[in-house]
Amino acid sequence: MNYEIVELDELSGSKSTIYSxxxxxEEYTLFDSFVEENSVDHPDEVKLIVNKLYQIGHNFxxxxxxxxxxxxxxxxxxxxxxxxxxxxxxxYCIRYGSALIxxxxxxPKPPQIRAWQQDDKxxxxxxxxxxxxxxxxxxxxxxxxYWSKDGTRLLGNLKISDNEE
Amino acid sequence: xxxxxxxxxxxxKGIELIRCTINTPEGAPALNxxxxxxxxxxxxxxxxxxxxxxxxxxxxxDQKNVFGSISVNNVYQIINFEEAFKLxxxxxxxxxxxxxxxxxxxxxxxxxxxxxxxxxxxxxxNALLPLVDLPKLKQY
Amino acid sequence: xxxxxxARKHSSAxxxxxxxxxxxxxxxxxxxxxxxxxxxxDLIAAKRWSKSEFAAKVGKSPSEITKWLSGTQNFTIDTLTxxxxxxxxxxGELFAAPRPKIINHIHLLVKAIKSEPIPFNESVxxxxxxSTSGTFNSNYPAQNFSLSTFSNAQS
Numbered sequence: 001m002n003y004e005i006v007e008l009d010e011l012s013g014s015k016s017t018i019y020s021x022x023x024x025x026e027e028y029t030l031f032d033s034f035v036e037e038n039s040v041d042h043p044d045e046v047k048l049i050v051n052k053l054y055q056i057g058h059n060f061x062x063x064x065x066x067x068x069x070x071x072x073x074x075x076x077x078x079x080x081x082x083x084x085x086x087x088x089x090x091x092y093c094i095r096y097g098s099a100l101i102x103x104x105x106x107x108p109k110p111p112q113i114r115a116w117q118q119d120d121k122x123x124x125x126x127x128x129x130x131x132x133x134x135x136x137x138x139x140x141x142x143x144x145x146y147w148s149k150d151g152t153r154l155l156g157n158l159k160i161s162d163n164e165e
Numbered sequence: 166x167x168x169x170x171x172x173x174x175x176x177x178k179g180i181e182l183i184r185c186t187i188n189t190p191e192g193a194p195a196l197n198x199x200x201x202x203x204x205x206x207x208x209x210x211x212x213x214x215x216x217x218x219x220x221x222x223x224x225x226x227d228q229k230n231v232f233g234s235i236s237v238n239n240v241y242q243i244i245n246f247e248e249a250f251k252l253x254x255x256x257x258x259x260x261x262x263x264x265x266x267x268x269x270x271x272x273x274x275x276x277x278x279x280x281x282x283x284x285x286x287x288x289x290x291n292a293l294l295p296l297v298d299l300p301k302l303k304q305y
Numbered sequence: 306x307x308x309x310x311x312a313r314k315h316s317s318a319x320x321x322x323x324x325x326x327x328x329x330x331x332x333x334x335x336x337x338x339x340x341x342x343x344x345x346x347d348l349i350a351a352k353r354w355s356k357s358e359f360a361a362k363v364g365k366s367p368s369e370i371t372k373w374l375s376g377t378q379n380f381t382i383d384t385l386t387x388x389x390x391x392x393x394x395x396x397g398e399l400f401a402a403p404r405p406k407i408i409n410h411i412h413l414l415v416k417a418i419k420s421e422p423i424p425f426n427e428s429v430x431x432x433x434x435x436s437t438s439g440t441f442n443s444n445y446p447a448q449n450f451s452l453s454t455f456s457n458a459q460s
Contacts (some may be wrong), residue, residue, distance in 0.1 A: 006315035010324060019312060028317075035319040050323045051335050052376065060339055065346050065374040082375035148311070158312045197417040204413075207405035211351040216405065226416075252393065258408070265409055295415050 003132065005102065005158040011050075013058030017152050020103040021132055030128070031091075031103040038089055038107070045089050049081060053103070061098035069095070071116070071126060076133040078126065080106070090122060092129045094136075099152045102136075104129040135160070173264050174244035178214060180275060181238040185283050188232055190225075198232070198292040199224050204269050208258060213246040215260070217272035221280065223292045233289045235280050239272035266299045273297055337400075339376035344399060346374050348392050362391045 004022045006029060011018040020029035028036070039046045056062050065082075072078025077094045091106035105128065107121040116122035139145040145156040203220040216238055223233040243249060250258040277294040284292055349359050360370045364387075372378055380388075382396070389396045 005312050007312040008320065009314045009316045010320045020315070022315075029315060032317050032319050035317075035323070039319070039323075047323050047327060047331075048335070050320055051327050051332065052339070054324060055336055055339050055376075059336065060343055060376075063343065063346065065342060065371075066339070066376050082377065084372065084375075084377055153311050155309050155311055158310075199417055200413070200415040202411075202413040202415065204409070204411045205407055206409040208408050209405040211347065213351070228414075258406075260408055269409075269411070297413060297415070299411075 015061040178242040179240040184236040342376040
């Protein structure tokens, strides 16, 4: 699967750089899709998520306390923006310290489930982020993707077009 | 550093040179060096540090000319902060006087060394910060 | 040669619209909740408490504390009072990091009362060691100082 890592202009700020991912040659990012899919049924919650991310980018940084960590496999950085028990949505991301996050998709979390593996939509979105995280890690090890000197940006080949389908 | 009082444990966390200026006077070189010394101690609760800010101006006899100046922050980490510093009735921390004297003296000595190394080779080469016995100040 | 280009910037119409629809009050509310959560996290870290230890001090469960720190909590004044007491702070101080307090300020004026002329073009720091007596001579002129004035301001 090919993808491109793009910086979200409105959300990135001096405290954290916020990215998302465009899969293949789609028009929208994974985060755009999350917003569009859920704005009708859960408008307040989506607006709150967008504003929290704005605050993270501009005022606070991606501090651990704002996330539910370890949503993915150990060490892959996949987490979710903190949601309370009575929230309806879960939104996945990859957190690289407090200065850089990559937003993924997400979806409604049915009250009866205890883990994403139990819901098809959440499973698909979480597994996609786990895969992207692993691929980025591999490309960092190969030197194809690397950090800026100040540790706030990703540089290198951020448009991946050599993966098999 | 070992305890200077049974209950206070601290170490030197950092030294920051904030400012250093040398103003070469016109005409004959200065003969006498006088020193205006300021020691300000600040308590920062969250990082549990005491900072002694030492400002030294090397001045003329008439105190009108400043030949040189230096400002140094000396930061001390208090290891057993809650144990060593109690809150008084006005909710202010009580800092043991002996600790203030010890870090004041240490800070002056540190500043003296930095002054000497920065002024070495200039006309302020001999402007050595004098020894100050801080505990004895109370007698004045 | 390494490709050192940063990521392409992407502007989202969805995000733009939602941010524009957010009122100033809503933005301030979100900001204040996250500010308080951040401050709480820093205070707990400064005290070197674990979340469980802090939870015990305020009579809550660790999961409740996680919620407090998440930036989503809308605290009541009663809860803020309990939290501030746990840290020995006022409720106002919960919202602003206290500045360093000046606890001592001494000003000294040290005047030279005797000195000898220092020839400007002589090398300074010439030393001789008297090997028989073991004394150390230096051509640094002796300067005597007196502590002429001082002030000791305690804040």
